[in-house]
Amino acid sequence: MIKHLLLLIMVLWVNTGHAQNITIRNFPVPNTASAEIGPLVSGQPTPFWNDHPQTRDEWNLWVSQIAQGTIKQLPDLREKMQVSVESTQFSGVPGFIITPKQVLPENRNRVLIHFHGGGYVLNPGEAGTDEAIMMAGYGQIKVISIDYRMPPDFPFPAAIDDAITAYREILRTYPAERIGVFGTSTGGGITLALMLKAKAQGLPLPAAITVGTPWTDMTKTGDSYFTHEGIDNVLVSYDGWLGDAANLYANGHDLKDPLLSPIYGDVQAFPPTLLVTGTRDLFLSNTVRMHLKLREAGNIADLIVFEGLSHAQYLMAVDAPETKRYFKESILFFNQYLAR
Structure with a gap:
């Protein structure tokens, strides 16, 4: 079944020759990890983590190749x-x-x-629907997945502009108290940025949000960007494609703009928020810093940290107990706060 970015596309590696002096560090799989998730925890680094597309055409080719690997898995997942x-x-x-x-x-x-993940560059179109498919299936609830615009053709603020436009339209059909918003990685970052944008425009906020390992700080700030470098076998290092994608999307804007890095925004009166990460996640600090900031602002904020998991691996093995736990916890959280 679907293995998301880590296992889907080993043959699609676009090696652009920009080697980084990163030490890959391997640790034993925790004996608390499930048999289904164990191969992901012990797996080799994502083969494209250190790709550095340079031109518009190189970026588009790179994204398309990775997307095709994901799309091939979707019919089975939908079934x-x-x-x-x-x-x-x-x-x-x-x-x-x-x-x-x-x-x-x-x-x-x-x-x-x-909102799908992918560093503001990956998973266009149907390729961005896998998490939404699993949430709809496990939660037995309708899900709307937004296919926001991305660079190189559409840099900041295209993604957040699309997010607020779609949210406004959905509010015409559903009252805010019956809406939940969720996403992993970039999807979590956009979810948080949408709360800032909606507040600024005087729109009602959704009843609750779930943000999985959210990209809350697009600068290389936070302990785990350093301590987990070479340990997280999905992202591996900010200095691979990830940092390039941050600058490509920002397009010259300050990376600390709250609509790029929500950790620097005013989070007063945010909806109840569930945050999820893993002990090997490069974005562990992104997640725990946001959790603390939300709580310091007086918001309801719950945090789940999966033992042994690198970035977003709770999405990469559909039958793993960890995956089912992520969706179960998210569903319970939404059920607690959404009106019927």
Whole structure:
């Protein structure tokens, strides 16, 4: 089944020859890790972590190759999760409506909005729907996944502009108290930035949000950017493609702009937030810093840290107990705060 970015596309490595002097560090798989997740924990680093596309065409080719590896896995995932996927638009912003075969009675008037991960460059179109498919299937709730614009063609603020435009349109159908928003990595960062943007525009905020290992600081700030370098076998290092993607999307803007790095924003009156990370995650500090900031501002904020997991690995093995736990906890969290 789907292995997301780590295992899907080993043959698609685009080696641009920009080697970094990074020491890859391997540790035993914790005996608390499930048999299903163990091969991911012990796996070799993502083969494309140190790719450095230079031109517009190189970026687009790189993204397309990786996306094709993901898209091939989606029919089986949709079948397993018993969901249908329909492409649509929200005031001109493309997206997908994922509807489970069976919707729980309490979810009939609720919806979850999803933003995909991928460093603001990866997972365009259908390739960005895997997390949304699993949430819809496990949670038996309708999910809307937003296909926001990305660089190199559409740098900042295109993604957050699309997010707020789509959110405004969805508010025409669903009241805010019946809306939840979620996403992993960049998706978590956009979710948090959307809260800042919606507040600034006087829009009602959703009832709750879940942010998995969110990219809350696009600068290389935070302990785990350094202590987990070479340990996280998904992202590996900020100095691989990740840092290039940050600068490509920012397009000359200050990386500490709160709509790029929400950790620097005013998080007063944010909705209840569930944050998720792993002990080997390069974004561990991104997550725990945001958790503390939310709590210091008086918000409800819960934190789950998975033992042994690198960045977003709770999405990479659909049958793993860790994966099921992520969706179960997210669903319970949304169920606690969304109106029926």
